Amino acid sequence: MHSLTRVACVLAVAAALGNTARPAGAQQLPVGTAEVFRRHADRVVRIQVVESGSAAKSTLGSGFFVGDGLVVTNYHVISRLVTDSARHRAELTDTRGETHPVRVLAIDVVHDLAVVHSDASPRSTFDIKPVELDQGERLYALGHPHDLGLTITEGTYNGPLKYVLYPKILFSGSLNPGMSGGPAIDTGGRVVGVNVSTAGNEISFLVPVDRVIALLERVRRPETSARSSLLAEAALQLRAYQDGYIARIFSDSIKRVTLGRFSLPTEPAPFFKCWADADRDEEDPYESVQHFCSTDDHVFISGEQSTGLLSLTHELLINKTLNPFRFHALYSGAFQNVLGSDVPFADAHAVTPYKCETRNVRRAEISLRAVFCLRKYRKLEGLYDALIKAAVIGSSETGLVTTLSLSGVTFENAHVLARRYLEQIAWNDQ
């Protein structure tokens, strides 16, 4: 399993990752790269967010001119202007070294995009149009890795990721912190995507250019009026995006997995990835089998909160030699154990504490200890984190603890999914 690293530009992150980055310039570049760089370099800018109190940069990223004074970047580069606007301002620096203040016009928090405006007058800008490429075509990513100056790095286009909740293009090249928001272009200078995140070892991700086109259309439409706040806009986008995928989770054609005497849901939707593991130590008086599914990708809101991850965990406990009381002590421990991966990181400013409801529920000949825990997002209206846990009661031979973690969903969606999920827990009839 891997976790995606945003090509985050928070300087602390940049410093931490500094040693692991492979310098792109060390390799022998083909002849065309210099030409590509010469033609397009002055369309790329460095964007920094400055904390007003300390006047020091708190975030650093890249962006590119798309005409009309507009600059495209990642939402996560300028997120502090959205979530903590009173304390932060942003500015861009072009290749001539001129600095201009920037203002956020629109965001797409789900796809991690933002359009900002500045008074800079670039010599040329990128023309954003739909692009079709074959897998394996050469791409060039531009940006400011670790604030080392504008850099070009080559890589390969490997197409859109299949089965993901949040669309991304796989770019086999090195993206590093600070390159976020920079363009990835083909040899003809057409923008293919926006640098966004990396999983290390030349596995990097781009936001597809069609998402940029959609956002620019929204910005340029005359009727696009300002919402009450960008935060309200972010919440609305997150809520609207769910309506597309929630219906596909735990649908009737769901795959099932047999664990001991239980038949359980797995891979609730195609965009989940599942894994399994087992602990079978001869000396332990019990065995444990785990089954785990996750959407593997989250949505960046701010440094104080992550959201958008959905996961599912089953843990089967098989008693070998424990008496009923000791087995239930073990079983209670497993049921009370909350994994870090089940609870998305969030700061007290961002969410309320959890509140939980617990009942013994009987359904289809199976008795469950069921728990539903909920907390609300303080700044993003109508969004919640929910954790649903259940344990099968009544047996001292086997136990089953199952957990569904939903983050950044509406209460209605959490309620519907919790019900569908609990309905799927059944005896294995074979």
Add this chain to the structure above:
Amino acid sequence: MERPVVVNELGAPLTPDANGHPPAPHDGQSGASTPPLIERPVIVEVLGPHGQVRTRTRLAALPAVIGRGYDSDVLIDDPHICPRHAELVRNDGGVLLLRDLGSVNGIGARTGGARPTSIALASGDRVQLGTVSLRVLELDHPVSAATPLAAAGSITSSILHPWRALAICAGAWLALALLSYQASTEGEAVVSAVQQSVYTFVAIAIWAGGWGLATRIVSHRFRVLSHAAWAAGLTIVMAVIVATDEWLDFLFPGAGMASLLTGMGAMLLLPLLVAGHLEIASGMSRSRRWRAAFVVGAVAAIFIVVISLGDDDSRYTQALDYSGRLKPLPAQMVPTVTLNDFMESVAELRDEVDALAEEDAPVTTPSDEPLPPAEPAAPAPDED
């Protein structure tokens, strides 16, 4: 307690005294011309600073000398008492009088005013001498009824016996070891269970040792074993309460009683623990014991409240508080609700967290304040 009457302040002393007050014209006890009509014996108690009886002397005849000298009738071993400190006499009216024999520290409470030379005492009255008190009792002074042996007033009487105390300790140890064993999930359960119970008992022994030392200060015995038995016994009672709580919570999770019994049990057992130790340790009266015990209980309660107030709940955004105790019971014996009922009760959660988000506002940061007009974050519609 009645205040002793200071006779000489009344201006009409009934008897002549050693300081040369004139005797009453028709009466004079020290003159020995007319001996007392009837010689009535009297009891004199010497009380320690906390009211405990140190010595009790039956005086067959008065006058009697009270002092530190070995020829005293009532001997008080106190450095503030003179060898011949005071004299107890009975006047013709049968009233008991305590007379100062020219002592350094005098008789009666030190008020700063004139020192009384003579104090009239009724049966049961107390009068101060140095750091101790005297109490005089007539033979017909009423006494309280005997306390039955099995009375609830003596919650610890049975464990004052060392063998019984030892038996209770051993039983408690076994019970603790068994509880630890049932709670352990590792292969080496027996060893770890014994270890756990040893740790608990070391803690109990230290606690009992402290009380033993306190006991030794006020009486002549340590009674560590009794203190240990009392603490161990209550530890087991608490374990039973906690277990009951867990079972109730397992069977009826919707009743909202989680930890209620444990909390109430702890609030009751703590004063009981202190009261029991005080009873073992001292001859303190029952009401005073309970007063002390409830003071300790109240202080503990206030302490807990203060601690929990200091615990800012809103900081623990990752913590989930649910009753996840599972118990070995066949499924058909566990009361259950339908999935529909569960999902309905879940719906109430939404109102709860919505209210939390409203009232329990996060600690204010600059980001929560309105935007300054100079830096609009939202785009103005007429630009671009």
